[in-house]
């Protein structure tokens with residue numbers, strides 16, 4: 296399986312800044328065999344960056360989109376409008392769940408809309424600090440996975456990617472802590488068990504599982520060698536060109 300290095304720029308960079316950053320990143324990046332580099336800028340930058348990006352080197356990802364294709368939904372951008380512009384879309388990020396009130400039902404519809412529009416969804420799941428403290432981690436993972444995938448047919452599970460992002464490990468969360476390799480391995484094991492129960496062992500094995508939460512060039516190697524982890528979803532560090540390119544280099548070395 297490929298290794299996926301995904302940079303989630305969140306609400307950062309103007310369109311101009313995003314374009315300059317992408318320009319520099321493209322210059323510093325080659326076409327790595329076995330590594331898929333993906334960047335997720337703000338929605339407003341997707342169209343211009345889709346003209347600028349070299350798809351042999353990296354792919355474009357939306358941070359979110361709406362589940363209906365068109366209609367009276369003021370302010371929304373649909374997956375059908377993004378069709379052809381992006382290859383991936385982040386769905387169900389914890390910032391959308393907890394700041395913007397997205398629930399598993401909406402997330403399930405978004406996953407279905409992405410697949411319908413030939414965009415590969417990256418379904419984000421992960422427990423909060425208090426859920427972990429109460430011993431609910433496994434239940435949260437199970438609920439968010441089964442909820443988010445409730446509209447995904449057997450034939451379509453190979454189009455989905457999962458990102459395990461424990462909320463307490465995200466750098467912007469107050470008092471964020473680094474997740475340990477064992478904690479991640481345990482969560483990934485549960486994720487594969489759930490996928491196996493729903494879709495069978497063979498399909499479950501083929502679904503890429505990424506880790507996200509305070510990933511930097513200094514811990515990327517440790518996280519990429521956690522059993523069952525197929526890539527990284529990077530927030531803060533993806534905004535720093537040297538950090539992001541160093542993480543790609545680490546991924547290359549781990550792959551070799």
Ligand code: 13P
Pocket residue numbers: 303388460464465466467507508509510528529530531532
């Ligand atoms: P950080 O890498 O800044 O912790 O963000 C992780 C994240 O939320 C990526 O989607």
